[in-house]
Amino acid sequence: MDRIPILRMGQFLLVTIQIDLYDRLAVNLESDLVQMVSKTGARGVLIDISALTIVDSFMGRILGNIGNMSKIMDAETVVVGMQPAVAITLIELGLELQGVSTALNVEKGMLYLQEKIGNQIEAADDEDGVE
């Protein structure tokens, strides 16, 4: 069965969606990702959708689900590389990508994740210091 590859990079998981997903593939990705987060203890998930020419309400919901599921597994999700036409369409469609952060490109998305995770680690260190 077709699968979208999930790459591990340090504390993060990287997913590049390079084809227009049909539903089954998207649902598989959702469950694969959550399992990977659990297995690897990843702190961040970066999803590159720069090759997606359309995001409809189903795909939007999958992205939102991944974000929310990762969140309760203690991982941040960032979606990067959305095409301008897709962004325009999403807003007119009335879809807000709830539960996920977005960044312009992979580089900015990585920076965002690092900052977010970095802050959490610092905060944890501070707490240790008080004790």
Place this chain on the structure above:
Amino acid sequence: MKIEREQDVVPFRNRVKEFAVKIGMSLVNQTKLITAASELVRNMLKYANGGSVIIEIINQGRDNGIRLIFDDKGPGIKDIPLALKDGFSTGKSLGIGLPGARRLVSEFDIKSVEGKGTVVTIIKWKNG
């Protein structure tokens, strides 16, 4: 074009895109049209187990456009105004498919007979 399985959705979207490119529709309008088509075809699969779609190029004066007619033999829609409201869904989805699709196209028409089926017609003008 017949739509019977979820795997038909992506080829269908590609066909719509071919037509839109043929009349020189802008990328934003293409994306809007394809997204709307995707929502409607998904509804068709989900509630009516599929159906058929007619894709055609139409002219009005100097304006070209794409017309899509979604025809299914499903259970029909009981209350169309309600179905067109944001956030309403009988399935467990977000309920933005129909109203969202309507916002994305130039013209939107829906006819439904309970127990017989539903026909949704959308038009997206090249510059609309």
